[in-house]
Amino acid sequence: MAIDTNGSSPSGYGPDHPAPVIEPPRARTRRTPRTTRTNFEMYGWLFMRVSGILLVVLVITHLMIQLVLDGGVSKVSFAFVAGRWASPFWQAWDLIMLWLAMLHGGLGLRTIINDYAQRDGTRFWLKMLLYTATVFTVLLGTLVIFTFDPNIS
Amino acid sequence: MATPTLEKQPAADTGHLVTVTFRIRRFDPERSADAYWQDFELRIDPKERVLDGLHQIKWEHDGSLTFRRSCAHGICGSDAMRINGKNRLACKVLIKDIADVKDGVGTKPVVIEAMKGMTVLKDLIVDMDPFFQAYRDMMPFLITSGNEPTRERRQSPRDRERFDDTTKCILCAACTSSCPVFWNDGQYFGPAAIVNAHRFIFDSRDEGGEQRLEILNDRDGVWRCRTIFNCTDACPRGIQVTKAIQEVKQALITRRF
Ligand code: SF4
Ligand code: FES
Numbered sequence: 001m002a003i004d005t006n007g008s009s010p011s012g013y014g015p016d017h018p019a020p021v022i023e024p025p026r027a028r029t030r031r032t033p034r035t036t037r038t039n040f041e042m043y044g045w046l047f048m049r050v051s052g053i054l055l056v057v058l059v060i061t062h063l064m065i066q067l068v069l070d071g072g073v074s075k076v077s078f079a080f081v082a083g084r085w086a087s088p089f090w091q092a093w094d095l096i097m098l099w100l101a102m103l104h105g106g107l108g109l110r111t112i113i114n115d116y117a118q119r120d121g122t123r124f125w126l127k128m129l130l131y132t133a134t135v136f137t138v139l140l141g142t143l144v145i146f147t148f149d150p151n152i153s
Numbered sequence: 154m155a156t157p158t159l160e161k162q163p164a165a166d167t168g169h170l171v172t173v174t175f176r177i178r179r180f181d182p183e184r185s186a187d188a189y190w191q192d193f194e195l196r197i198d199p200k201e202r203v204l205d206g207l208h209q210i211k212w213e214h215d216g217s218l219t220f221r222r223s224c225a226h227g228i229c230g231s232d233a234m235r236i237n238g239k240n241r242l243a244c245k246v247l248i249k250d251i252a253d254v255k256d257g258v259g260t261k262p263v264v265i266e267a268m269k270g271m272t273v274l275k276d277l278i279v280d281m282d283p284f285f286q287a288y289r290d291m292m293p294f295l296i297t298s299g300n301e302p303t304r305e306r307r308q309s310p311r312d313r314e315r316f317d318d319t320t321k322c323i324l325c326a327a328c329t330s331s332c333p334v335f336w337n338d339g340q341y342f343g344p345a346a347i348v349n350a351h352r353f354i355f356d357s358r359d360e361g362g363e364q365r366l367e368i369l370n371d372r373d374g375v376w377r378c379r380t381i382f383n384c385t386d387a388c389p390r391g392i393q394v395t396k397a398i399q400e401v402k403q404a405l406i407t408r409r410f
Contacts, residue, residue: 024270027283027339028290030371033210033396037367041376043404115334 007081025118044107051104058097082150091145098141170196173252173259175206177218178266180273187272191215192262199249203236203263207243220277227389230325233279235266240327240387268330270339283339284326287346290368293353296361312357317353319397321390328384328394340373344384344394347375351397354404368404375401 013019065084067073084090109130117123173195180188193210204225209220222232225244232243237251243265252259271279273297297306322345329335329343354362369375375398384394 013183015183018182019184021182021272021274021280022270024283024339025337027272028286029283030286032286032290032340032373036371037371039409041374042370042409043373045376046406047403091245097377114338115379116337118337 026120048104051089051100054105055097055100058093058100061098062093077081084147085145085148086150095145099138100146102138104142105136106130157299167186167196171199171254171257171259173197173206173248173251173254174262175208175210176262176264177276179218179276180267181217181219181275183346186264192305192311199247199250199252199254201248202244203246203248203251203265204232204243206248206263207265219275223400228323230323230389232328233268233327233389237261237264237270238292240268241330242325242327242389245389246344256347268326270330270332270336271326279326279330282324284329284343285324286347287329287342288324288349290342290360291346291350291353291365293349293361295353295356295359296364297358298360306358308357315357316355317357318392319348321392322352323390324349325389327387328392331383331387331394333381334377334379339376341377342373343397344378347378347398347401348392351401354401356384366401366408369401370405375405378402 066076085094110127113123113126113130117126159228174192175195177191177193178188179191193214195206195208195209197209200355202223205220207218207220211220220232220234222244223229224231227242229243230242232408233240234243235241235352236246236403248254248259248263251261252263253261265277267273267277267279268338269280271284274280324345326345329345332341332344334341335343347369348366353359354365356362376397380399382395385392385397388394
């Protein structure tokens with residue numbers, strides 16, 4: 001391959017008008033935002049570990065009771081749920097499980113969005129969607145656990 | 154010819170040479186906007202390094218091939234590149250270890266491309282500015298307070314041992330550009346910057362550890378590490394990069410609790 005020093009190549013690019021290079025997403029520059037001095041990321045990281053361990057116990061017990069023990073999934077009915085939620089212990093169990101699972105999952109998805117969304121706009125809107133969905137589900141679930149009426153017609 | 158013997162000498166013992174294909178990802182913005190793969194067939198001693206193969210291409214086949222190298226002995230960190238999909242220093246990889254040579258022929262091509270996650274300027278040369286910016290953000294210098302001592306700052310061998318591993322970094326960027334988190338978000342400080350922060354955070358003579366921890370506690374700091382271990386695998390100096398990152402995480406947690 002001969003090297004063309006006149007600066008004209010078939011593609012029309014040359015030393016004076018080079019082709020655009022492909023920049024990686026979100027490069028670090030001198031103007032990249034500096035520290036915000038909060039511990040949010042650290043608490044988030046710790047929460048993921050602690051809630052993960054708790055959820056293993058909570059969810060496996062939950063699945064055993066609901067799906068395996070005592071007749072399996074076919075026994076689950078309105079009456080079965082009503083019976084369990086008559087006890088404050090299982091109410092608290094389900095409440096804690098709901099909150100931990102939703103926050104754990106929400107934080108995890110936030111991490112995934114941060115890792116994979118390339119443009120700032122995509123990042124922002126995906127996270128807003130995620131936060132809305134998380135808050136909605138958590139509030140709805142909490143509301144149901146506290147206002148559940150076993151005598152509903 | 155004045156020196157016929159010299160002419161004949163190399164021709165006489167080429168029995169140890171093997172034929173290896175170098176497949177290189179080329180990009181020259183002054184010629185085309187597209188990158189392309191180019192194959193070079195070389196006769197080369199299998200005990201030579203990949204860098205020697207690149208030299209042979211540049212000196213004997215195609216002078217336009219562009220790459221960085223300075224020391225050629227694994228000291229300067231100029232020639233980190235992706236060799237067969239892994240970030241390596243071209244001057245530390247032997248041809249016989251990666252070309253799968255059988256009966257004098259390399260059965261696998263040696264695939265060489267520029268490091269990922271960085272702007273390719275030409276062929277194997279990438280823009281290192283964002284990488285060094287992250288390094289600078291870490292304040293990689295001794296920070297102290299009070300009067301300067303009249304003699305050297307003493308340190309026990311045990312205190313020195315604490316951060317010995319991370320002093321070995323040569324800033325080649327092999328670790329940072331092997332990190333999948335960095336590929337998608339260049340604002341993550343990356344393993345190399347954290348390694349160099351670690352070197353000062355755990356230095357008993359340094360007093361700026363708190364500031365560095367504060368920086369690494371943030372959104373783009375150590376909490377983005379997913380313990381993928383690509384960095385540890387890539388480091389040509391054998392630094393336990395992931396371990397260093399975990400130690401910084403640990404320091405941040407124990408600082409709070
Ligand atoms: S830690 Fe290792 S791979 Fe990373 S820049 Fe330093 S020497 Fe290179
Ligand atoms: S050329 Fe200096 S490290 Fe390879």
